[in-house]
Amino acid sequence: MRNESLAFAIALCLPAAGLAQGFAGLGTDAEGFAIPRPNPRFDFPQDHGAHPDYRIEWWYLTATLKDAEGNDYGVQWTLFRSATAPGEQDGWESPQIWMGHAGLTTARAHFSAERFARGGIGQAGVATEPFRAHIDDWHMTSHAGPDEDALDRLEVFARGEAFSYSLEFTAQGPLVSQGAQGYSVKSNDGQASYYYSQPFYQVAGILELPDGPVAVTGDGWLDREWSSQPLSEDQDGWDWVSLAFDDGHRMMGFQLRGREIFTAGTWITPDGEATPLPDGAVRFKARAHAQVAGRRVPVSWQIEWPEGNVSITTEPLNPQAWMDLSVSYWEGPLRFSGSHSGRGYLEMTGY
Amino acid sequence: MTRVALAALLSHWWRNPVQLAMLLTGLALATALWSGVQALNAEARAAYATAERLLSDGGTVRLEHPSGRFDQADFVRLRAAGWLVSPVLEGRARLGNTRVTVLGIEPLTAPAGAGAALAAEDLDGFFAGEGFAHPQTIAEIGDAPLALAPSQSVPVGTVLVDVGVAQRLLDAPGEISWLTRAERQPAGLTPLAALAPDLHEIPPQDGAELAGLTDSFHLNLTAFGLLAFAVGLFIVHSAVGLAFEQRRAMFRTLRALGLPLRLLTLCLAAEMVILALVAGLAGLGLGYLLAGALLPDVALTLRGLYGAPVPGALQFNPLWALAGMAMTLAGTALAGGQALWRLWRMPPLAPAQPRAWAHASAQGRRVQLAAAGALALAALLLTMFGEGLVAGFILLACALIAAALMVPVLLAAILALVGRVPAGPVATWFWADSAQNLPRLSLALMALMLALAANIGVGTMVASFRATFIDWLDLRLVAELNVSPRSQPEAAALQDFLDGRADAVLPMQSMDATLNGAPGQIHAMKDHATFRDNWALIDPVPDVWDRLARGEGVLVNEQLYRRAGLPPPGEARVTLPRLGEMEVLGAYPDYGNPLGQVVLTREAFSDAYPDTPIVQFALRSADPEGLRAALQDEFGLSAQQITDQAQARELSLAIFERTFVITGALNVLTLSVAAVALFAALVTLSGMRLAQLAPLWALGLTAQRLAGLELLRAVMLGALTMLIALPVGLMLAQLLLAVINVQAFGWRLPIHFFPSDWLRLAIWAGLAVLAAALWPAARLWRTGPNQLLKVFAHEK
Structure with missing residues (x-):
């Protein structure tokens, strides 16, 4: 297999990169990069910042929102970091490459935009004190007080050609470690990442849409993840959900599609207690497909966690929530019902 | 069936x-x-x-700073304000054995143009510092200081690298030449004028820059x-x-x-x-x-x-x-x-019915004459009112076709005139028969005339250009030695060393700039007799050199002066970055340079554009060899860094000569085709002429004598055609020099005459005509009595 990292998949605009070599080149070896080890001890606020010795990293925000008339919206704000070599250097010699993705979904439309930047020159990056992640004019800036975690209060802004949004995220609960205390295993071959989340945001702000500004409120979820070879070679995509139950529980679950299906998840109580769900505990079953951007994508799922008596079906707000960017995938808000009900976000790659 | x-x-x-x-x-x-x-x-x-796609950034707007390069922090600042811009650093640098254009781009933010040029290539090495260049450029560079991958998407003479690598190669850390502004921008951004008032928007050059400059050349080839x-x-x-x-x-x-x-x-x-x-x-x-x-x-x-x-x-x-x-x-x-x-x-x-056909042509001749007159009139009108390169070429076409149409008419008139001169019976027949057969040959003769005229015209133009160019070159290249320092500290050291050792040390500094909306250069000139004595100026103001030395204005090259519309002395103006509007004190010829150029004094240049590197010193010395040896001993300068007058002259002339190789080749080829055309016409004619010649044979002229007369006729017609072609060719040369060259290059050259060239051409044309007539004549020579007799047997 050729040594092709995410950076080159990005630069070469190869949406099909995932087919042969894992989605967006994520299924690669870790030559020279640091590798996640079990039992990490996160050190905040430093670990909210970048880890340039690891190949990839992201700051991934999603929010399910409603306006005064009860219309549903979904918002995504993501900053990806990808390194062509470990470490950081000043100026153009920096091996760090940054990519921003922004999405805004309504029942009838889906907007997306992307930004690219090189590290080392100040066009993009993540500062920890005070916390600020940015690429161009898109940013996620902390307004947390001295006693709070830096991620407890965030101002988030992004803009595309036909939309922009400006939102305040306020945490109502603690940070949650995914997997085994933040060590999230991705395959039976041992690939893993460091992974923690803030699943308890309340959100308020303004969406600028072609028809004018809309005031919205809702729930938000932040994922922080970094690693150097998160996917096994044969894994070429995943289906991932974050769910906010009406009763205050949260649940994260994903399945990685390869020669075998590998699943994992976390059950989170309203006060932030997390239970990891091992491989096979959560089951994903596609219920309905839609023709999206010329492909057949399973936009509605049956998700079951029998041990927790969870059996739900999801319905997308907009089945056409395709992020038609240099690296393309499906990402949009959903509503679920069944044993439980609530709202959430679905991400599907490699279709 | x-x-x-x-x-x-x-x-x-x-x-x-x-x-x-x-x-x-x-x-x-x-x-x-x-x-x-x-x-x-x-x-x-x-x-x-290819060049446009890469260099014009796919037709996007450029943001430039009037002083040239600027800080990349402006790029980061505009991105942080939401503007989709991408940095480009461009400059010339010596890589290996040659000087190349180094083009540094930032592939992640670059607009589609540069991105598309790269998309086909492997980007693996690009971020790691590898460059892309045309295979020919890679060969010319030889031992390159960086890894170069071959790419057909990069123009010859350019090395495409990451902007960071370009900053290193051009010794310009943190600097960029311009920003490209993506066509589609997000809504609601703060206007650029408020964010970066220093940056000027340069509209897309719609791919016309190079194409426009070279149009004349291609039009020439096509013609x-x-x-x-x-x-x-x-x-x-x-x-x-x-x-x-x-x-x-x-x-x-x-x-x-x-x-x-x-x-x-x-x-x-x-x-x-x-x-x-x-x-x-x-x-x-x-x-x-x-x-x-x-x-x-x-x-x-x-x-x-x-x-x-x-x-x-x-x-x-x-x-x-x-x-x-x-x-x-x-x-x-x-x-x-x-x-x-x-x-x-x-x-x-x-x-x-050959006879009837010949008869009908008398009427055709009148039509031809009328057409020639109309075209000549059109040419005349175009001379008076036409403007631009295309009008110039239409004028050329009208004049040439009119002249070609006149060929049969003129030949007929000459033959008729000569035919009236009393002579022996054979001579009288010779002229009358030539006139009779003229219509059959007229197309071929017109072709021959065109080929000859093109030869004379283009030859005269090239030779005039060469003569003027050599004179000009000798005036320009007065400095005995030229020295190129490797760095600015070396330049300073050289200057100290040379003061006192050389009769004059003239530092050469220049920078790229936009002049009257087109790319150009600004040069610094030290006030020195070298320039005062040798530069012939067009339309100078009184006391031009003193006024220039006082910094009261600038000199511009002829190209720029003509583009400004040749205003009278003292009225022309040119706007320079940081200096604003300057008076044009005079213009100087600057052959072979496509760019506009401005010259100002060294002092004014240094004030306005400090830190511009000195790229060369021109040295005056009575003992250039001694000075060269001293320089080599003291500074270890290589032979390539020191060039003398003769080398520079040789190099310029070599470039000039190669420039017109193509013209010469096409001239010869066109003439050959014309000869074949004449040959074809003569063969055609000879097949039909047996019936006309048989009676003469019967009257006592031998077939051999007849064959000789046929040859003589061909040469006579060829010579007459050459006579007509000469003034047509000179007219063509005059048009090329006074209209086409001015429109295409921006300089006007005096016409020079080279009669020896005409003589050589006449001999070639004569040989071509002889060669064309030889085979039909030889056939006639060998014609036996039985074939000639047969004519009478079949008489219709």
């Missing part, structure tokens, strides 16, 4: 292989020259397109190609006409045997298509070889004259082959159409 008819028709060619060869040669040559020229043009245009093609068609016309004429009896027989006219016409059309395909293929092959042979010189010309990056190796393009073939078929249809039409209209048993 069809097969038999076709076989009968084609058998004609087996029995007349020379005729077949002539037809095929004519068509193949016409196709070769036309398609060869087209291949050259296409290759050059493709190269421009030559078309001329050669037209001349080639004359050959085809003669050959087809002859073949039809000779097969008239066969047509009659075939028709009498019951072959329908429609089928006969179709058969003949099919025959022409087959011949056209065979000749067209051969012509395409020849044209490709021709273009391949000429391309290196064309590429050099374009690079030398316009800085246009054209590779020296030809690519094969199937579309080009198809277009060439279509042109051949169309040409054949044009040349053979008349013959087919006549066949279609001819009564089945009509006899040949």
Whole structure:
């Protein structure tokens, strides 16, 4: 297999990169990069910042929102970091490459935009004190007080050609470690990442849409993840959900599609207690497909966690929530019902 | 029936292989020259397109700073305000054995243009510091200081690298040359004027910059190609006409045997298509070889004259082959159409009527004369009111066609005049017979006249240019030595060392700038007798050198001065970055430079543009060899860093000579085609002339004497044509120098006359005519009495 990292998949605009070599080149070896080890001890606020010795990293925000008339919206704000070599250097010699993705979904439309930047020159990056992640004019800036975690209060802004949004995220609960205390295993071959989340945001702000500004409120979820070879070679995509139950529980679950299906998840109580769900505990079953951007994508799922008596079906707000960017995938808000009900976000790659 | 008819028709060619060869040669040559020229043009245009795509950032707006390069922090600042801009750093640097344009881009933010040039390539090494360059550039660089990957998407002479690598190669840390602004921007951004008031928006140059500059060159080539093609068609016309004429009896027989006219016409059309395909293929092959042979010189010309990056190796393009073939078929249809039409209209048993045909041409001549007059009038009007390059070329075409149309009229008048002079019976017959046969030859003679006139005109233009250029070069290259420092500390050290040792040390500094909306250069000039004594100025103000020394204005080159519309002395203005509007004190000739140029004093230059590196010192010295040795000892300068006057002159002249190799080659080829056309016409004529010559033979002139007279006639007509071509050629030269050159290059050259060149051309033309007439004459020479007698047996 050729040594092709995410950076080159990005630069070469190869949406099909995932087919042969894992989605967006994520299924690669870790030559020279640091590798996640079990039992990490996160050190905040430093670990909210970048880890340039690891190949990839992201700051991934999603929010399910409603306006005064009860219309549903979904918002995504993501900053990806990808390194062509470990470490950081000043100026153009920096091996760090940054990519921003922004999405805004309504029942009838889906907007997306992307930004690219090189590290080392100040066009993009993540500062920890005070916390600020940015690429161009898109940013996620902390307004947390001295006693709070830096991620407890965030101002988030992004803009595309036909939309922009400006939102305040306020945490109502603690940070949650995914997997085994933040060590999230991705395959039976041992690939893993460091992974923690803030699943308890309340959100308020303004969406600028072609028809004018809309005031919205809702729930938000932040994922922080970094690693150097998160996917096994044969894994070429995943289906991932974050769910906010009406009763205050949260649940994260994903399945990685390869020669075998590998699943994992976390059950989170309203006060932030997390239970990891091992491989096979959560089951994903596609219920309905839609023709999206010329492909057949399973936009509605049956998700079951029998041990927790969870059996739900999801319905997308907009089945056409395709992020038609240099690296393309499906990402949009959903509503679920069944044993439980609530709202959430679905991400599907490699279709 | 069809097969038999076709076989009968084609058998004609087996029995007349020379005729077949002539037809095929004519068509193949016409196709070769036309398609060869087209291949050259296409290759050059493709190269421009590549360059434009990469250098003009796909037609996006540029943001430039008036002082040139600026800090990349401005890039980060504008991105942080939401503007989608991408940094570019461009500059010249010596890499390995040659100087190249280093183009640094930032691929992640670059707009589609540069991105597309890269998308096809492997980006693996790009971020790691690897560059892309055309294979030819890589070969020219040789031992490069960075890894270079070959790419056809990068223009020749350019190395495409990451902006960070470019900053290193150009020794410009943190600097960028301009920002490209993506066409589509998010809504609601703070206006650029408020964010970066220093940056000017330069509108997209819509790919016209290089194409516009080089248009004249390609128009020139196309005109030559078309001329050669037209001349080639004359050959085809003669050959087809002859073949039809000779097969008239066969047509009659075939028709009498019951072959329908429609089928006969179709058969003949099919025959022409087959011949056209065979000749067209051969012509395409020849044209490709021709273009391949000429391309290196064309590429050099374009690079030398316009800085246009054209590779020296030809690519094969199937579309080009198809277009060439279509042109051949169309040409054949044009040349053979008349013959087919006549066949279609001819009564089945009509006899040949050469006499009546000749008679009808008297009326045709009047029409021709009227057309020539109208075209000459149009040319006159264009001279007075026309403007621009295209008008110049139309003027050229009108004048040339008018002159060509006048050829038969003039020849007829001359022959009639000479015919009135009392002479012996043979001489009287000679003139009368020449006049009688003139219509048959007039097309070929017109072609010959055009070829000769083009030769004289272009030759005179090139020679005038050369004479002026050499004079100018000698005035320009007065410095005995030129020294290029490797760095600015070395430049300072050199200056200290040379003060006192050389009679004068003239530092050369320049910077790129936009002048009156077009790319140009600003040069610093030290006030020195070297310049005062040797620079001939156009329209200077009084005390120009003193005023320049006081910094009261600037000098501009002729190109820039003409682009400004030649205002009277003291009224022209040019706007310079940081200095604003400056008075133009005078203009100087600057041949071979496509760019506008401004010269100001060293002091004014240093004030306005401090830190501009000194790239060269021009040194005056009575003992250049001693100085050279001292420099080499003291500074260890390499031979390449020190050039003397003779080397510089040699180099400039070599470039000049290669510039016009293509012109010379096309001249020779066009003349050859014209000779073949004449040959074809004479062969055609000789086949029909037996009936006219037999009575003379019967009256006592030997076949040998008749053959000699035929040769003499050809040479006489050739000489007359040359006489007509001479003034036409000089007119062409004058048009090229005074109209086309001024429009195309921006400089006007005085015309010089070179009668020895004309004599040489006349001898060549005479030889070509002799060669063309030799074979028909030899045939006549060998004609036996039985053939001549047969004429009387068949007398109609």
